Amino acid sequence: MKNHDIQHLSKIDSISFRNDLISWFEKEQRDLPWRKDQDPYKVWVSEIMLQQTRVETVIPYFNRFIDWFPTLEEFAEADEERILKAWEGLGYYSRVRNLHSAVKEVQETYNGVVPDTPAEISKLKGVGPYTAGAILSIAYGKAEPAVDGNVMRVLSRILLIKEDIAKPKTRKIFEDAIRELIDPAKPSFFNQALMELGALICTPGVPACLLCPVREHCFAFQEGVQAELPVKNQTRKSRDVQLVAAIITNEKDEFLIHKRAAKGLLANLWEFPNFEIHTQLLPKRSFFQEQFEADFGVKPSVGEFIAKIDHVFSHLVWNVDTFSGKLAPLIDKDVMESSKLRWVSEKEMEDYAFPVSHQKMFAAYKSGTKRLL
């Protein structure tokens, strides 16, 4: 660490800072389901769910997840369809596949006990620097930094750190600061308090400094520049993708669904057959039929237009022209298997994990069906 990176660090009374911060946390912390105990498995699950995801969104998912998989061992033995279903709608689905892989690793290598050293825990899939520090401090009481976006925002203000927090190497500056400031007696509360402060008081935009328990320690507040921090220079441009999809049924009122590839966007989730449109040469119905026949060897009939579904991802936007369609269930059984196609009843669809984009498509289909009755 270069000292000039954190010139205000040495001016902080770390004992007083810790006490003010932790006293506030002990009084004001939210009653959250993952704070009921310090089971390393539950702490781990909650930390993975909370990555880039709001607390209010996570709460019901966490409760259901622990209901379905109360212990690390039970989650390790779950099948992939079930774990994806548990994550359906949460986003960033590789999180749950990595968690599953890591939990199985803990079962096999560590006899079912989540490791408590930085070196071991960091080797687990999906456990990066933040999650490692969070589990080690919250579940095991180790004085390790857990630097997330909240911590960088809060500390950038308190210590007047103007490094760009969008740059990966900047995290180390904050980890070094935390190692100086962390309460060795209460590392769990210290780390959680910093994040709680970021969530409740030291928010992005205009923070509630008048309610802040540590504003006397805050150099940004002293200089009135809290709204200018943190510095974050990253704009990720998203790209538009045109798709044509069809909700295809057979004479038994079953739906044709397809399992997505094991890598990439929405990996291993199920979907209604769809294709990306690169050029606009053919009418969309014809394009869909040709692509479908090329991939699966039979040609469906494509019926009425259902809806144009717009769905925004973090890095791209889907624009999906959705049609209804009909197909006799005559696709060869081996082709169905190798093409990862399946006919399922509406009831059976409940057991499959679909991305939100396809839930929107199905909702539009259902409302269209209802209109026809």
Next chain:
DNA sequence: GAGGCGTGGCA
């Protein structure tokens, strides 16, 4: 290091 990887809430 930069970009892939979801979703919903909010100004």
Next chain:
DNA sequence: TTGCCAAGCCT
């Protein structure tokens, strides 16, 4: 409406 954000990690 549009863009930005919210307890990151992987490649």
